Amino acid sequence: MPSLVEALEKKYGWHIPATGADRHHCTDTSIAIFVPKRPPRLSVPTLLVLNDCDIETAGDGDQLDDKCSDVEELDLAKNKLSKWAEVFGILQHMPQVRFVNLSFNRLTEQLDALNKHAAHNTCWSHLKNLVLNSTRVDWASVQTLLRLLPALEELHLSLNEYDHVNLNKRESEHGLGEWFVQRPRERKVSGVYHQVKKLHFSGNPVNSWSEICKLGYAFPNLESLVLNECPLNSLDLNMDTSERDYKHPESTESTESPHHYFRKLRFLNLNNTELSTWDEIDRLANFPALTSLRVQGWPLWEKCESTEHERRQLLVARLPLIETLNGGGRLGAVEREDAERAFIRYYMERPESDRPERYSELLAIHGKLDPLVNVDLRPEKRVKVTFTCGDVSEVRTVDVYRTVIDLKQKLERMAGIPSNKMRLFYVDQDIRDYQGPEEMKFPHKQLYSYNMRSGDEIIIDSKN
Template identity: 60%
Template sequence: MPSLLEAIEQKYGISVAIFVPCKSPRMIVPSLLVLNDCDIATAGEKEALVAKCACVEELDLAKNKLNDWPEVFGILQQMPRLKFVNLSFNPLSTPLWQQLQNLVLNSTYIDWESVQQILDHLPGLEELHLSLNDYNNVNLCKIDYKKKHKHGGIRKLHFTGNPVNNWKEVCKLGYAFPKLESLVLAECPIESLDVNRNYERSESECESESPHDGFRMLKFLNLNSTRISTWDDIEKLAKFPTLHCVRIQGCPLWESNEYTEHERRQLLIARLPNVEILNGGGVIGADEREDAERAFIRYYMEKPESDRPERYSELVSIHGKLDPLVHIDLRPEKRVKVTFTCGSNREVRSVDVYRTVSDLKTKLEGFAGFSAAKMKLYYVDQDMDSPEEMKYPQKQLYSYNIRSGDEIIVDCK
């Protein structure tokens, strides 16, 4: 089978080796080059091809034997003025890069039409990166974004840092990629998961809409540094049918000082029974989940009934109504009464347990009759017989578990 270069030579009767002084080699081939049914399978020598075809504007290669996309692009690259090409009836049934599984187009500002065209030629694509492309909407399916599922192979989509702020637009990604399992929306200014927000729709249409409708197979969702600000939106995540891993940090909802980090995690876990991994880390264990759910009940049992979410009733039906936790102060007593003995002298004194051994020695100089530098102290627990020397000057008394009724013996070195 001839190459394109050989077909040109055969049709126009000019060999590459022949020098024609009257005409430049670039003018040999007309701007309209028609080579139908010539059994062309390859491009041929690139340097000779570019010399002959630099002025070609229209190329008709229908009914040839071209079956390799890289070979086709090799031909097109040699024709910088090309405006039209016909490749009909060439055996190009195998799409370009059918083995490609991961494509990164971050910060390329590629438009949606181009994305659509690329995806049409990548049937094996599983992971797509479209971050930082300044998308404020999604326009992959022009006809019916709910029904036109063309890209069933995509499993992972990275969409970080795009200015899309409406969940309805995000849902279009789910409809375009119906088998999507992982979606990263970090640093997108999404304010709510309400698909009907800021949209005027009929009541029947609103009933058919749901935040998770386009994400039936989604397992992982990253909402870090979005603008989610209400617990209502968090609770919507519990409706996603297969979602089990969520990242949601750095949102306005967490800017309040009302919760500690631990309390926030508990309130999240209790609201999301479907989520197994929260903000990274290991799988949420049964004990942690039960503790979180009980803490959730106790948190809202003190709130007005109108402020209690639906999840409260669900958890009460599981764990029952709980008693409030009793606050127990486990800090040591600040002052205790201790018997001090020095020779034949005995005296009961009230002692600050946060005082150091060194401070105590200084305070006992008058009682002992000698300086702190010459002093040794021995702590005697009332429940134990053997005294313990208090060797360390900066050690605080409470660390000895000292209690009222204990004894400290003062001795001279």
């Protein structure tokens, strides 16, 4: 049963004596070189990483006290820890620890009275960041940990197969719907954790925004929320009647908004969710503090016929408070104004019933805009060109999308010259007086690349 102490001995060589030196003498000269043997570390670094070391237990406490008292960041991902008592047995020897990563350890054991007692004997006053990704830790244990961590600011609960959120006492007693029937001021949870500001919840199969709202209620000071690859299908709390936030019969309050419990949220990652309508973007625009947003990988973009640049403009125009969108730098005033004007022009050509509320808001800011002039820069498809072969001249209509070799084959009968023996010279009518004819040497070059227009001339000659 490998312990943390054994992993440290293996990595830092504590079993090597700390005294003594090896002498290496050169036999061919009179110079002696003394190379001291490298001593083992007297203590581990403040950043301690022991990933994938098969650690199951803490090991000797005295040695951990001696070597690990200065550890500030601890990464024990991908080990074999399964008992909370062993986790606490490790952390109680690291009073300065600020960051702990326990990802991919199977911590399915629920915190019982014995473990809680051990946890209370552990110093948690400095721990600010706890990573529990893919640990299968249950909600009851999460609540216990949250009560033990007064300084915790960032919590990672990704890939734990949560299909609901259970941070509510009434929920476990009465089912999912009970919490939502209560008026906000009557709702009781087992704890509200004001210290948590960042939550990572990616890869959990939660598809209802009403479940995510429970996170916002439990963490009222949340500033950053990552929900990447959660199969959320809508931010509308009224989508599912079984989870609808019903209005209390005695209450005058209306149905709660999607952002009701996220008043301080500044960053939200909704990449690779199942959101598929522009209405979801309009709901996000109402989050009062949201300034940074990620919304890539939505089904909405797959069915949207606009280009990527046009989609970004439509997003920027709909989200007046957003400062960074899908990463990258801050949105500038010029980009935002261009996006808002493009938004107006996009919807002014559509039926009034298709225009979102944002259209009227932007129209009040920028006024009614003239449509952009549609300038077709494509070359004229057919032009009239004078063909001259010796003393014979003839005006013909030419398709400028044909190639030079195609044109030669069309001229074989007129010129009496096989296409492989024919030479063509293009004369631009505007520059014929100061520039001579240009030979059309490249057989697969299309005629429009010569900027050919009606009134120009092509001279036919033989290679002989």
